Amino acid sequence: LALVGLSAQAASDMPPMPEITGGKVAGNGQDYTIRVSIGTTKGGAQYRGAEYFEKIVESRSDGHVQVQLFDSAQLGDDLQAVSSLQSGTLEMTLPSTSPLVKMFPEFAVFDLPFLFPTTDVVDQVFDGDIGDQLLKVASSKGLVAIGWSENGYRQLTNSKHPVSSPADLEGLKIRTMQNPIHLDIWRTLGANPTPMSFAELFTALEQGVVDGQENPWITIQSSKFNEVQPYATETNHVYTPFITLVSKRYWDRLPEGYQQLLVDAAQDMSRYERQVSRTLNDQIKQELKDDGMQITELTPGQVAVFQKKLAPVYDHWRDQIGGQLIDDIRELSQ
Ligand code: TF8
Structure with a gap:
């Protein structure tokens, strides 16, 4: 078991992969290979989900469709991988939605602070009409979008001091994803944000180019950010999805049966990966504490201070994202 960056405990508590359902799928006698670019390390939920996808596709195609996984952004960061899909030099990738908002402005709904109060709301979005609509939006520009999985709730880490209020952020240099709403969030809170590709992040933290970053607990541990970031705050400020994207050029060459197989496998991966x-999320938070990370858990009152301060971010982006979409998601929380 090569579970890089994940503790033995977390690895052994990993939920087992469900049995594969659905029978064999007939193709056209030809063999296919799908290379999948994964941004995070082998220890994360994302990779584990992709391993399940691999198992389903290879088994149900009777080995005619081979899946090859490439972890840790070996084949490029999120944006580079998506552009390789468009040019047809890579078959599949699972990026965060945030770096893609230039291509698909509606995706910015996932960057709004505190819009997804619970994973129950997330699941209603992924498994309902809103999720389907957004997959349709992303099935253009040389891409076919076939499913959602979870990156997760983002938490702040930094190398300087504990953070429990926006005032503590003054002057802190925070790396954000390449996304204008995230930049707006950290500016509005009084920090000093810099957009940067994930691939450059560890070195930037280690060398003090930036003081902090924000990502789910799983990524903080599997990418070893805790080794250079002694302080964390459980902010849950944004929920980030991963989207399953396939190259349209590749897609159009597949027999229909295999196209449907990929859609089915992406759905199964989605449920399992979540x-x-x-x-892992809860377990890894505890492990980070045990390993000496100082984690500040905010009281409801402290969260409310962040929420209030971030209210203007909605005014800045509402029209561009589409007010209806935001209201529809808000309604799910009622
Ligand atoms: C980020 C994202 C990344 C993922 C992955 C590396 O901070 O949360 O962790 O998109 O591809 O850039």
């Missing part, structure tokens, strides 16, 4: 992510 389960893994949620199991």
Whole structure:
């Protein structure tokens, strides 16, 4: 078991992969290979989900469709991988939605602070009409979008001091994803944000180019950010999805049966990966504490201070994202 960056405990508590359902799928006698670019390390939920996808596709195609996984952004960061899909030099990738908002402005709904109060709301979005609509939006520009999985709730880490209020952020240099709403969030809170690709992040933290970053607990541990970031705050400020994207050029060459197989496998991966992510999230937070990370848990009152300060972010972006979409998601929380 090569579970880089994940503790033995977390690895052994990983929910088991469900049995594969659905029978064999007939193709056209030809063999296919799908290379999947994964941004995070082998220890994360994302990789585990992709391993399940691999198992389903290879088994149900009777080995005619081979899946090859490439972890840790070996084939490029999120944006580079998506552009390789468009040019047809890579078959599949699972990026965060945030770096893609220039291509798909509606995706910015996932960057709004505190819009997804619970994973129950997340699941209603992924498994309902809103999720389907957004997959349709992303099935253009040389891409076919076939499913959602979970990156997760983002938490702040930094190398300077504990943070429990926006006032503590003054002057802190925070790396954000390449996304204008995230920049707006950290500016509005009084920090000093810099957009940067994930691939450059560890070195930037280690060398003090930036003081902090924000990502789910799983990524903080599997990418070893805690080794250079002694302080964390459980902010849950944004929920980030991963989207399953396939190259349209590749897609159009596949027999229909295999196209449907990929859609089915992406759905199965989606459910399983969310389960893994949620199991690991709580466990890994505890492990980070045990390993000496100082984690500040905010009281409801302290969260409310962040929320109030971030209210203007909604005014800045509402029209561009589409007010209806935001209201529809808000309604799910009622
Ligand atoms: C980020 C994202 C990344 C993922 C992955 C590396 O902070 O949360 O962790 O998109 O591809 O850039």
